[in-house]
Amino acid sequence: MNKIKSILVASLGMTLGLASCDTGNIRRDPGHVYAPDMTYSRAYDAYTSNPNFEDSMTSRLPVTGTVARGHQLPDHLKEGDTTAYKTLTTAMRFSADELKEGGRLFNIYCGICHGTNLDGQGPLFASGKFASMPANFKDAKYLHMPVGQMYAAVKYGKNMMGSYASQLDIKQRWMVIAHIKKLQSENGGDAFIFGEGVAPAAKADSAKAAAPMMAKADENKKK
Numbered sequence: 001m002n003k004i005k006s007i008l009v010a011s012l013g014m015t016l017g018l019a020s021c022d023t024g025n026i027r028r029d030p031g032h033v034y035a036p037d038m039t040y041s042r043a044y045d046a047y048t049s050n051p052n053f054e055d056s057m058t059s060r061l062p063v064t065g066t067v068a069r070g071h072q073l074p075d076h077l078k079e080g081d082t083t084a085y086k087t088l089t090t091a092m093r094f095s096a097d098e099l100k101e102g103g104r105l106f107n108i109y110c111g112i113c114h115g116t117n118l119d120g121q122g123p124l125f126a127s128g129k130f131a132s133m134p135a136n137f138k139d140a141k142y143l144h145m146p147v148g149q150m151y152a153a154v155k156y157g158k159n160m161m162g163s164y165a166s167q168l169d170i171k172q173r174w175m176v177i178a179h180i181k182k183l184q185s186e187n188g189g190d191a192f193i194f195g196e197g198v199a200p201a202a203k204a205d206s207a208k209a210a211a212p213m214m215a216k217a218d219e220n221k222k223k
C-alpha cells in the first residue's frame with residue numbers, strides 16, 4: 001500500500017513539475033498577483049480620461065490667473081493688434097550670460113533663416129528651398145523696428161515665418177530679441193538697452209518672475 005502511495009505522490013509531483021515547464025508559448029498572463037495594488041496602479045495615468053472631472057481630463061490645467069514659479073506674467077498681447085505690438089516693451093535686463101544664451105537660442109531657432117549674422121541669408125533661404133526672404137535685420141527697414149513688433153513676430157509668426165511661442169518662453173523670446181538688438185546696435189541700430197544696469201524704459205511691463213515682483217510690491221508699500 002505504502003508503495004502505491006509513494007508512486008502516486010511521485011507521479012503527481014512529476015505531472016505538476018512538467019506542467020510548469022515552458023511550453024514554448026509566450027505567456028502574457030502574469031498569473032496570480034501577489035500585491036495587485038502595486039501591480040495595477042489605482043491612480044489615473046496622465047493622459048487618460050477621468051470621471052472625477054467635468055472635462056474628463058486627468059492632467060489638470062494650471063489654475064487661471066496663476067503663474068508657475070520662475071515664469072513671467074502673461075504679456076496680454078492680442079494677435080493682430082499691431083498698434084499694441086509697437087508699444088509693447090519689457091523691463092527685463094540681461095546679464096552677459098543671458099545675452100549669450102539669447103545668441104545661442106537665436107542660432108538654433110532663427111539663424112537657419114535670418115542668418116547667424118542677421119543678414120537674412122541663413123542656410124535654408126540661401127539653399128533656395130525656402131522661397132520667402134527672411135527679414136534682413138541689418139537692413140534699414142529692420143534696424144529700428146520696435147522690440148514689441150519683433151516680440152509679436154516670434155510669438156505669432158509673420159506670413160511665411162511660423163510662431164516660436166511653443167519653443168521659446170517669454171523670457172527666452174526677449175533674450176533672443178536682446179541678442180538681435182545688440183548686434184543691430186553695433187551695425188547702426190538704436191543704442192542697446194537690454195544690458196544690465198540700463199534703466200527700464202517702461203515700468204508698466206513688470207514681466208519678471210515672482211521674486212522681483214515681491215520686491216516691487218514692497219517698494220510700492222514704501223511709497
Ligand code: HEC
Binds near residue numbers: 113124149154
Ligand atoms: C523658416 C524661416 C524663418 C525662421 C526659422 C525665422 N524666421 Fe523670422 N522671418 C522669416 C520671414 C520669411 C520673414 C519675413 C516675413 C514677412 O515680412 O513677410 C520673417 C520676419 C521676421 C521679423 C520681422 C517681423 C515684421 O513685423 O516684419 C522678425 C522680427 C523675425 N522674423 C524674427 C525671428 C526670430 C527672432 C526668429 C527665431 C525665433 C525667426 N524670426 C525665425 C522667416 C523665418
